[in-house]
Amino acid sequence: MATAEPKTQTGQLETWQGDVEALRGLVSERAMTGETMLLNMGPHHPSTHGVLRLLLELDGEEIVTCLPDVGFLHTGIEKNIEAKTYEKAVTLTDRMDYLSPMSNNMAFCLAVEKLVDLDVPERAQVIRVMCLELARVASHLVWLGTHALDMGAMSVFLYAFREREKILEMFESISGQRMMGSYIRPGGVWRDLTPDFLPSVERFLSEFPAIIGDYEALLTKNPIWLDRTQGIGVIEPEEALDLGMSGPSLRGSGVNWDIRKAMPYSGYEQYEFTVPLGEHGDVYDRFLIRIQEMRESLKIIRQAIDRLPDGPFRSNNRKFVPPPRSELGQSMEAVIHHFKLWTEGFSAPDEEVYVSIESPRGEIGCYLHGTGGNKPRRVHFKTPSFMHISALGKICQQYLIADVVAIIGSVDIVLGDCDR
Amino acid sequence: MEIAKALNPEQALRDAHPAALVGVKTFRDELTLVIDPAHIVTVAEFMRNTPGLLFNYLSDISAVDYYPEDTRPGRFGISYHIYSMLYNRRIRLKVFLQDEEPTVDTVTGVWSAANWLEREIYDMMGITFTGHPDLRRLLMPEDWDGHPHRRDYPLGYETVQFSFNAEDIMKHKPFAKE
Numbered sequence: 293m294a295t296a297e298p299k300t301q302t303g304q305l306e307t308w309q310g311d312v313e314a315l316r317g318l319v320s321e322r323a324m325t326g327e328t329m330l331l332n333m334g335p336h337h338p339s340t341h342g343v344l345r346l347l348l349e350l351d352g353e354e355i356v357t358c359l360p361d362v363g364f365l366h367t368g369i370e371k372n373i374e375a376k377t378y379e380k381a382v383t384l385t386d387r388m389d390y391l392s393p394m395s396n397n398m399a400f401c402l403a404v405e406k407l408v409d410l411d412v413p414e415r416a417q418v419i420r421v422m423c424l425e426l427a428r429v430a431s432h433l434v435w436l437g438t439h440a441l442d443m444g445a446m447s448v449f450l451y452a453f454r455e456r457e458k459i460l461e462m463f464e465s466i467s468g469q470r471m472m473g474s475y476i477r478p479g480g481v482w483r484d485l486t487p488d489f490l491p492s493v494e495r496f497l498s499e500f501p502a503i504i505g506d507y508e509a510l511l512t513k514n515p516i517w518l519d520r521t522q523g524i525g526v527i528e529p530e531e532a533l534d535l536g537m538s539g540p541s542l543r544g545s546g547v548n549w550d551i552r553k554a555m556p557y558s559g560y561e562q563y564e565f566t567v568p569l570g571e572h573g574d575v576y577d578r579f580l581i582r583i584q585e586m587r588e589s590l591k592i593i594r595q596a597i598d599r600l601p602d603g604p605f606r607s608n609n610r611k612f613v614p615p616p617r618s619e620l621g622q623s624m625e626a627v628i629h630h631f632k633l634w635t636e637g638f639s640a641p642d643e644e645v646y647v648s649i650e651s652p653r654g655e656i657g658c659y660l661h662g663t664g665g666n667k668p669r670r671v672h673f674k675t676p677s678f679m680h681i682s683a684l685g686k687i688c689q690q691y692l693i694a695d696v697v698a699i700i701g702s703v704d705i706v707l708g709d710c711d712r
Numbered sequence: 713m714e715i716a717k718a719l720n721p722e723q724a725l726r727d728a729h730p731a732a733l734v735g736v737k738t739f740r741d742e743l744t745l746v747i748d749p750a751h752i753v754t755v756a757e758f759m760r761n762t763p764g765l766l767f768n769y770l771s772d773i774s775a776v777d778y779y780p781e782d783t784r785p786g787r788f789g790i791s792y793h794i795y796s797m798l799y800n801r802r803i804r805l806k807v808f809l810q811d812e813e814p815t816v817d818t819v820t821g822v823w824s825a826a827n828w829l830e831r832e833i834y835d836m837m838g839i840t841f842t843g844h845p846d847l848r849r850l851l852m853p854e855d856w857d858g859h860p861h862r863r864d865y866p867l868g869y870e871t872v873q874f875s876f877n878a879e880d881i882m883k884h885k886p887f888a889k890e
Contacts, residue, residue, distance in 0.1 A: 317846075318846065362850065362851065363849075363850060363851035363852060363853070366851040366852065368860065370861065371860055371861060371867060372867070374863075374867070375867050406740050407740075409740070533768055533769055533797070534768075534823060534824045534825065535824050535825055536769070536770055536771075536823065536824070536825025536829075547797070549797060554800050555800070555802075643739045643740075644739070644742075644744075644776070644791060644804075645739070645740055645742060646742065646771070646772065646774075646791070646793050646802070646804065648771060655771065657771050657772045657793065659772060659774040659791065659793070661776050669776060669777075669778075669863075670774070670775075670776040670777070670861075672772070672774035672775075674771060674772035674774075674793075674829075678828065678832075679825060679828070681828075682825070682827060682828035686824075711851055712851075
């Protein structure tokens with residue numbers, strides 16, 4: 293095969309001379325002399341799960357340095373929230389981790405509720421748990437499909453998205469939107485469950501365990517899958533903690549930390565479920581954990597349906613929660629509250645709170661600082677994808693370039709979540 | 713292995729580094745220890761390594777800009793949310809920094825997780841972390857002018873200029889000044 297490289301007059305191969313000098317200190321000295329190769333992976337690479345650019349320094353096929361470059365999806369969500377009232381900001385949080393918008397809503401709403409000391413009725417808490425667990429399953433299904441697709445197992449992707457669609461239809465039925473529902477609001481949820489929601493959840497609960505079995509039949513003992521995942525991307529527990537990893541990626545290394553157990557919110561302490569743990573901290577263990585987590589989520593949803601109490605789905609505190617539409621025709625007070633809340637919004641004290649929840653990817657923390665007025669002074673989201681991408685450089689070292697794809701898939705990143 | 717009894721973080725810090733602790737605040741059961749910025753690394757190491765404290769997990773570092781208020785000790789606040797896996801509790805360390813060239817020492821040596829969190833703050837708030845191994849812009853483009861999360865950074869529009877705020881607005885304009 294003829295080579296296509298341009299040749300200089302002296303017959304030497306002309307190599308690309310970019311601004312390598314700017315990378316001094318970040319890549320090894322060998323890259324400076326051209327001994328190792330610098331390669332851009334992304335931002336348009338299909339296996340980077342969004343617009344992530346990795347600058348790889350390669351010695352043959354081996355990764356010497358991996359420098360993640362993010363920010364391509366930065367949309368200034370945190371800055372924008374500073375100009376919105378608390379209730380209106382909820383819609384922006386949907387757009388961060390677009391594979392599980394419910395978790396973002398939840399983190400933000402919990403922070404607001406903590407800041408203004410707002411109660412959440414029992415029924416709303418149970419509905420929230422149901423939605424969060426459905427969102428976890430939906431998010432893990434996207435992860436499973438794309439992770440397997442990255443490594444060449446294409447059919448899993450189609451099966452996983454088929455099931456995810458069912459969950460999105462349930463979300464559509466309660467919130468009117470498949471993905472960006474903004475269903476969880478400060479003080480409870482937007483509306484009560486629709487009549488067709490619970491039957492469709494029941495149907496899903498009865499069908500889905502067998503379908504997880506199908507996924508496992510395709511992958512868990514598949515020799516190609518084992519070859520590609522076992523012993524790849526190993527993270528020691530101490531290292532994972534030091535790097536700030538969380539969620540299934542941390543538990544894959546055997547660290548038993550699940551915020552639903554450690555610092556329960558929304559009544560998670562009343563549910564029985566186990567937290568699956570890995571042993572080796574490799575890609576395969578993280579895969580097994582997420583599969584197992586889907587089964588545990590089903591258990592939680594089952595218990596939530598059984599315990600779902602009657603009662604209000606949103607707090608009755610009219611100073612923070614708008615009155616229902618039906619009251620507006622009869623009560624002058626309701627009209628005033630409605631008007632005040634949809635124009636000015638409610639005020640929160642000039643204090644700071646930090647709340648974290650267990651999202652499908654790990655710890656989503658919401659730092660919220662009020663001003664005493666109706667808009668926040670500062671919102672900061674600590675997102676799991678952000679921490680996991682920052683850890684990629686450490687995890688990828690010494691593995692082959694083909695393994696990078698497996699490792700990115702196994703820590704389950706969403707770039708909207710990272711860049712915000 | 714015997715597990716050391718959990719210590720009260722405030723009391724422990726007061727005993728070990730009395731000069732570092734500037735203030736204590738509790739709001740909605742969240743303990744905030746206000747730290748003198750000069751001592752932040754000492755305090756971070758103390759919190760991470762002392763038996764009975766062992767805050768071995770850095771959850772988050774958030775920066776907040778208090779512009780234009782001047783009721784607080786400094787214009788910028790940085791909150792370190794640290795968590796102890798063993799004792800299952802979280803506290804907040806807080807430092808206040810002045811308006812002119814806000815600088816604080818990096819805690820990347822204590823928790824590696826601080827690396828990107830501090831880079832983000834450098835990018836968004838313009839706070840410099842001395843000793844940081846790789847302090848470059850993270851989310852914004854390299855050649856970006858200004859730090860978007862500062863409260864005096866306009867949000868898509870320009871503040872209307874009156875005689876009382878003209879000077880302040882001109883100060884933050886990007887064009888060359890004489």
